Amino acid sequence: xxxxxxxxxxxxxxxxxxxxxxxxxxxxxxxxxxxxxxxxxxxxxxxxxxxxxxxxxxxxxxxxxxxxxxxxxxxxxxxxxxxxxxxxxxxxxxxxxxxxxxxxxxxxxxxxxxxxxxxxxxxxxxxxxxxxxxxxxxxxxxxxxxxxxxxxxxxxxxxxxxxxxxxxxxxxxxxxxxxxxxxxxxxxxxxxxxxxxxxxxxxxxxxxxxx
Amino acid sequence: xxxxxxxxxxxxxxxxxxxxxxxxxxxxxxxxxxxxxxxxxxxxxxxxxxxxxxxxxxxxxxxxxxxxxxxxxxxxxxxxxxxxxxxxxxxxxxxxxxxxxxxxxxxxxxxxxxxxxxxxxxxxxxxxxxxxxxxxxxxxxxxxxxxxxxxxxxxxxxxxxxxxxxxxxxxxxxxxxxxxxxxxxxxxxxxxxxxxxxxxxxxxxxxxxxxxxxxxxxxxxxxxxxxxxxxxxxxxxxxxxxxxxxxxxxxxxxxxxxxxxxxxxxxxxxxxxxxxxxxxxxxxxxxxxxxxxxxxxxxxxxxxxxxxxxxxxxxxxxxxxxxxxxxxxxxxxxxxxxxxxxxxxxxxxxxxxxxxxxxxxxxxxxxxxxxxxxxxxxxxxxxxxxxxxxxxxxxxxxxxxxxxxxxxxxxxxxxxxxxxxxxxxxxxxxxxxxxxxxxxxxxxxxxxxxxxxxxxxxxxxxxxxxxxxxxx
Numbered sequence: 001x002x003x004x005x006x007x008x009x010x011x012x013x014x015x016x017x018x019x020x021x022x023x024x025x026x027x028x029x030x031x032x033x034x035x036x037x038x039x040x041x042x043x044x045x046x047x048x049x050x051x052x053x054x055x056x057x058x059x060x061x062x063x064x065x066x067x068x069x070x071x072x073x074x075x076x077x078x079x080x081x082x083x084x085x086x087x088x089x090x091x092x093x094x095x096x097x098x099x100x101x102x103x104x105x106x107x108x109x110x111x112x113x114x115x116x117x118x119x120x121x122x123x124x125x126x127x128x129x130x131x132x133x134x135x136x137x138x139x140x141x142x143x144x145x146x147x148x149x150x151x152x153x154x155x156x157x158x159x160x161x162x163x164x165x166x167x168x169x170x171x172x173x174x175x176x177x178x179x180x181x182x183x184x185x186x187x188x189x190x191x192x193x194x195x196x197x198x199x200x201x202x203x204x205x206x207x208x209x210x211x
Numbered sequence: 212x213x214x215x216x217x218x219x220x221x222x223x224x225x226x227x228x229x230x231x232x233x234x235x236x237x238x239x240x241x242x243x244x245x246x247x248x249x250x251x252x253x254x255x256x257x258x259x260x261x262x263x264x265x266x267x268x269x270x271x272x273x274x275x276x277x278x279x280x281x282x283x284x285x286x287x288x289x290x291x292x293x294x295x296x297x298x299x300x301x302x303x304x305x306x307x308x309x310x311x312x313x314x315x316x317x318x319x320x321x322x323x324x325x326x327x328x329x330x331x332x333x334x335x336x337x338x339x340x341x342x343x344x345x346x347x348x349x350x351x352x353x354x355x356x357x358x359x360x361x362x363x364x365x366x367x368x369x370x371x372x373x374x375x376x377x378x379x380x381x382x383x384x385x386x387x388x389x390x391x392x393x394x395x396x397x398x399x400x401x402x403x404x405x406x407x408x409x410x411x412x413x414x415x416x417x418x419x420x421x422x423x424x425x426x427x428x429x430x431x432x433x434x435x436x437x438x439x440x441x442x443x444x445x446x447x448x449x450x451x452x453x454x455x456x457x458x459x460x461x462x463x464x465x466x467x468x469x470x471x472x473x474x475x476x477x478x479x480x481x482x483x484x485x486x487x488x489x490x491x492x493x494x495x496x497x498x499x500x501x502x503x504x505x506x507x508x509x510x511x512x513x514x515x516x517x518x519x520x521x522x523x524x525x526x527x528x529x530x531x532x533x534x535x536x537x538x539x540x541x542x543x544x545x546x547x548x549x550x551x552x553x554x555x556x557x558x559x560x561x562x563x564x565x566x567x568x569x570x571x572x573x574x575x576x577x578x579x580x581x582x583x584x585x586x587x588x589x590x591x592x593x594x595x596x597x598x599x600x601x602x603x604x605x606x607x608x609x610x611x612x613x614x615x616x617x618x619x620x621x622x623x624x625x626x627x628x629x630x631x632x633x634x635x636x637x638x639x640x641x642x643x644x645x646x647x648x649x650x651x652x653x654x655x656x657x658x659x660x661x662x663x664x665x666x667x668x669x670x671x672x673x674x675x676x677x678x679x680x681x682x683x
Contacts, residue, residue: 025294182227
């Protein structure tokens, strides 16, 4: 995992963290509802954990598979999935739904997992993960590479999530303490649309690189 | 199509919604009692700077007849900013307009021309019946995860149970019945919620067969209309608690929860007490502290009947020698300070300061119409008015109140047998001390509504009974 890869993963994490729909807004709402900053702070770790789980599934799969079968097939498939998912997000008007507002820590994590998965948070990391050079085990390293294959993926997910948590925490506190939720009316640009476009672009880049 | 930034008519908190710009237009549901002509959405000019201020400036006929338009609402509102189902880039542009008698649901697009809403979809009664098992759709609320629509009747269109259907946000198709477990709930009328507490509240009127041909005296005196409200878990869609007001308090109708999402109380208006014909307003609240304390109700406003000469009364009321106030609608200002109470029988709109919700203080009153009084509007002092202040709508800033005069076709005929007419009045509010003054420039009435009766008003951009807020 190169420094550039890690930086890219962190940047994507920051992007996810900025999105009000990814969790910081829910943390702010809980803080405001209970009139306690502690409620806000307590909400973010489970949200980050849910996000981590969603991203880690994809990242671990990709890196593990890739280390064993470093084929362009995976890259092409990944690119096609990205483009397809991006287009679906762009064109679909359906929105992720979740009924409740009073969530336990476990439910918060579950909400975050589903929210992240539905928005393709893990897929977003594909280009970065696939651009990373595959682990070169050689003859002697085959077995070791296979067993340790998922590790880089988990590291990637961890770095990504830390960045996401840091940004979400900062934004949540600034909105809660300084700006107030009124800022939402002006500043909440349509991240979903931007995201969908980014997914398509990432898919195209991935495909272009593979072919 | 979604927007790049949130719909500017959405506000995260009631405090900010109160700073919203004044409405330029109002939409009014109007219906033909004879079912010979189509019902209509009339558009009123509410801009005081406009030459057409107070006039009907738009008119869209429905495609069918016999709908009896009643309550309607927006497809999306401030609840789209709620954090668990956030999608603030949808638009508040479609009016969801149910026909209470026909069970047809109409979807009108208020763009590109807000003065000429145009029909984009009709959901037939069969779709509502097949997919949700309901008929007689009544109250529309733009929820964070769908459009909630209460319905008075079951699938056969005559009996219950009534309940809530959920419509898809984007296709407007019927997704199904909302209830996973209705418990003892059978009668339906209004629905609203404490969104941040996952609490939904419903009230009770009667099944279609109990109301469609007019109020049934034996049922009323037999205390058979609704007299309870129900609390539900909004997340699991299960019945949690039934709170009985006592069977003399017939017909708890409109539910007005506090707009402040940290509060756990709301008001419900009761049409009539069969013991003395009085009307009342009740407060629901938690019985004890804690987020899961059980619910209780407390009667906080009593409005007595007014004695009258039986000769001046319709047949239904002659034996009683009194005019019941008939509280048929209430509305709570967005800042939760003033509660407006319609006394459709006596022809009075009352304004209470409910800063302390347990102890409302009467601070304003206007008389218009009434079964006996027939009080005229100051803009037309020689025209006695029939009907009374009925549906109340308050502007988001709390400075303007609109009232329309028809209750429900067959009930209008019983209480105003010589005709209920059609009028809509705007009242100016003193937001500091309370107090109401009729605006003499704003009194569309009579032929302005082309022979149709006027029921409910919705304000462009939202009003005090359309939006829910997730942030204090």
